[in-house]
Amino acid sequence: MTATRGAGKAAAARPAGSRASADRLARLLNLVPYLLARPGIEIAQAAADLGVTERQLREDLELLWVCGLPGYGPGDLIDMAFDGDRVTITYDAGIDRPLRLTPDEALALVVALRMLAETPGMANRDAIERALAKIENAAGDLVGSAVAVRLPGDAERLDLLRGAVQRRRALRITYYTAARDETTERTVDPLRVLMVAGRAYLEAWCRRAEAVRLFRADRIDALTELDEPAMAPPEAQLHDVTAGVFRPTPELPLVTLRVGRGGRWITEYYPCEEVRPGPGDEWTVAMRVTDLTWARRFVLGLGPDVTVISPPELVEAVRAEAAAALDAYAVPQPATPEPTG
Template sequence: MTPQPRTPANRASADRLGRLLNLVPYLLARPGIRVAEAAADLGVTERQLREDLELLWVCGLPGYGPGDLIDMAFDGDRVTITYDAGIDRPLRLTQDEALALVVALRMLAETPGTGNRDAIERALAKIEGAAGDLADAPVAVRLPVNAERLDAIRTAVAGGRALHLTYYTAARDETTERVVDPMRVLMVGARGYLEAWCRRAEATRLFRIDRIDAFTELAEPAAPPARAVPHDLTGGVFHPGGDLPLVTVRVGRGGRWITEYYPVEDVRRDGDGWVVAMRVTDLGWAQRLLLGLGADVTVLGPPELVDRIRAQAATALDQYAAPHPAPPPAAR
């Protein structure tokens, strides 16, 4: 992989990101500092610093409403941070954090079809430079199974034959067998998908490449019917419609990441937490997700999901309450 050359625009964006990450703690330590003095310390013009401050005003925590965004007060040409959104100290990575980032970026660089590889290479080079000898730790990241499976699926689709799939459906936590008529292979983000007409569902479906446990090329040619319309993926893979179940939960700080990771319909602040509404394709999937969040989430609806989670939690507690037979004495 050959890194793309760094353009002036790329360098400016990277420099600005680093400056923004350190700007809030810098200003917190100097309440009421003059803008001109701060600009001189940071090596930028007053105009650039004011543009940075305007950008910080729309940055903050999930929810992005009053009380979530970074806030500041101006008194003439002086500025004071009044809410830091948790960015209260300069960015410093521990050794474990730096190594984790290096591994994650190396994995991302090895993922087939990943876009913006030049940005990944630049970020990786910066972190490896900052990590020093730690970056030379014997950690090799390769994704041969994903890459080989992706290439094999592409070859099979190019052959124009129907496929028999053994496919794992995460939403229902089950493995199924199905025959499909391939249409195309595509990348969405870092994931590869096979788009095909599914004869079992009698509809066009997207199959994640990493969830295809096995496939066999059949003798018959692929023949998607005329009604097999490709998906519109401009907004991503999942397009929640109003016919899907609406799940409402209250999460604390430890669970607010779901508002960034999954499409949500509504997020509103509620005391020291957030009330989140999101559409899901399957309540079983929502049940497993929310149980995994533990005490940091309270399920508000729908009633069916509340009852299912309550029952499963009670069953788990009963397992702890039941006495276990004592182990047999050790042989002498």
């Protein structure tokens, strides 16, 4: 008895449980060539070979049934037949053929891997280089001439920062603070250099702020190692960055926004205290910010996809700056000539 595709579609709509999507994708990609090499294999035997339960394998087969090439017509989807407890792939939708990269895809992979290899502090650099060599060898002339990627100034700057930490020397730095859109001169006592979410930071005691601060390496415009030793006070404590650099605390300003569909992405990139669906496509989002100056620039950058609800001073600051921007685009009216007597 051969099963029908419609039954597979209905079954595939059922929840797949709590398995991680990445794990399931790996199983599905392995499942097709495995079944192609063993037509008519018993499901129990296949489950044992693949290290899954029979129920899990059947659910994977039901999902596999509605996978295939774009177009998703009857001739594009993976098809299979069941004969009792045996399964056979009857159409593989081309998944047995090697992946062919377009020139743009090959170049994007090469650039991404080279950037990854150049990231300071990156572990398993040898594995990245091996993967890069394989892709470049397979792509051949697709990527054109050799691609060189350098993260601007990072490697040299990080060497200087690490040297200052090792030598226990104070630094004078010129630093750009994005939250306030300003550049300042500071003298700092370096504590360590660390990587968080792919970015390099100098953690140091800032004599100007009289506190431990994290300085993004790519925002240090200039630095000079001083002759004096670094002398961070005993109360200087390292930050816990396991959850990221920014850690919202109750004393920080709380901003409430109403965002449309185009602005929902902020809930995935910024820590939010509350996300509440509203009428239609709008969400109400509450988030802590370092200061309201940063929040004003952030909100203005989102354009019409956001409305500020609170605090009142942020509402007024955004309104005033938006009005000033509109005034700058206003067309001056020609002067009315005075009547002649």
